[in-house]
Amino acid sequence: MPSSGLRWDIIELLFFAYRDFVGDADQELEAFGFGRAHHRVLHFVHRYPGLKVADLLDVLRITKQSLGRVLKQLLDEGYIVQKAGSNDRRQRLLFATPKGEALVGKLATLQTERLNRALRGIDPAGLETIRQFLRAMIDRDDPDKVLEAIFGLAPSGPKHKEQT
Amino acid sequence: MPSSGLRWDIIELLFFAYRDFVGDADQELEAFGFGRAHHRVLHFVHRYPGLKVADLLDVLRITKQSLGRVLKQLLDEGYIVQKAGSNDRRQRLLFATPKGEALVGKLATLQTERLNRALRGIDPAGLETIRQFLRAMIDRDDPDKVLEAIFGLAPSGPKHKEQT
DNA sequence: TATATATGTCAATATGGCTGACGTAATTTT
DNA sequence: AAAATTACGTCAGCCATATTGACATATATA
Structure with missing residues (x-):
């Protein structure tokens, strides 16, 4: 009988699985002079078009200074564009951009290929179990705009407490 | 019909799930002045006692210079000890150490609590599906010593090609 | 003995986090 | 209309963790 009940095996599998999962994209990104940070920004901007800078900060949980560097590169090199909000022009x-879509699509293709290989032999019910597991792994207190979309929650009111 | 078939939703769920999963440990590690790098080293040394430095380099896929810094701290502060190999004294x-076991156990407890919450309502067959999925996400070409243990493979011969 | 291996270390560099401070434009409050 | 707040950008500097290249030491092997 396992005296501790700690899930060492799953902890370890998650480490390796995630390492190889992001590794696919890492290799491709190198060719563009980008890193994981660029990928994350591009991914969420692609998935949630019209995302505000503040939303992105909530999702990525980094500071605006850190985001600034990466975002500036993506803007300068034409992977992303900005438009002023119509209600609030700040x-x-x-x-x-199409260029950005192309890159993020290429990266998603690589990762999807790995996912498809991993899901071979797993039926739709099994896939739902995996989805359920992953969703339940995520913190749901103080969800950001993207998590609200994922979980189909009612918006939890204004955020953006001062961050300095 | 989805024209691309890209698994955007799973890609995104993996990002959030892993972020929050490692976030548990990150908070605790801060109190010790350690980072994720220390956790990874301590985890694998705990799980595979007697691991060689070279094995650790294979598993973590970092350079010995990077490992050196982190490992030195763990040695200096008494979380890990070294013994010369009996066959090969290099x-x-x-x-x-017990101190190291205590820390890695505390971290695994935090992560296990999240896993248990996430696994609530998933039966043993579902857990096996999740395990199968995670294992299948991992690269198995050129497996290191730890992956050989995980997958129950025959050792794939000597490694340690020159790394400079 | 000569060479190769396992490990450690010095020095320099890059990425991507962080904090603190400040500026500007636009919106909201008073 | 004036004041305060918000959304965003940016400068400057710090830290952790990764990198490459070079070299030292002890031990093993040919």
Whole structure:
């Protein structure tokens, strides 16, 4: 009988699985002079077109200074464009350009290929179990705009407490 | 019909799930002045007692210079000890001390609590599906010593091609 | 003995986090 | 209309963790 009940095996599998999963993209990104940070930004801007800078900060949980560097590169090199918000013109709504779509699509293709290989032999019910597991692994207190979309929650009110 | 068939939702769930999963440990590690790198080293040394430095380099896929810094701290502060290999006395076999076991156990407890919450409502067959999925996500070409243990493979011969 | 291996270490560099401070434009509050 | 707040950008500097290249030491092997 396992005296501790700690899930060492799953902890370890998650480490290796995630390492190899992001490794696919890492290799490709190198060719563009980008890193994981760029991928994350591009991914969420692609998935949630018109995302505000503030939303992105909530999702990525980094500071605006850190985001600034990466975002500037993506803007300068034409992977993302900004448009002023129509209601609130202070906001910079972010959109992926065709060039940006192409890159994020290429990266998603690589990762999807790995996922498809891993899901071979797993039936739709099994896939739902995996989805359920992953969703339940995520913190749901103080969800950001993207998590609200994923979980289909009611918006939890304004955020953006001062961050300095 | 989805024209691309890209698994955007799973890609995204993996990002959030892993972020929150490692976030549990990150918080605790801060109190010790350690980072994720220390956790990874301590984890694998705990799980595979007597691991050589070279094995650890294979598993973590970092350079010995990067490992050196982190490992030195763990040794200096008494979380890990070295013993010379009995066959080959050049080797430094690594072992977690009771102090090291305590820390890695505390971290695994935090992560296990999240896993248990996430696994609530998933039956043993579902857990096996999740395990199968995670294992299948991992690269198995050129497996290191730890992956050989995980997958129950025959050793794939000597490694340690020159790394400079 | 000569060479190769396992490990450690010095020095320099890059990425991507962080904090603190400040500026500007636009919106909201008073 | 003036004041305060918000959304965003940016400068400067710090830290952790990764990198490459070079070299030293002890031990093993040919």
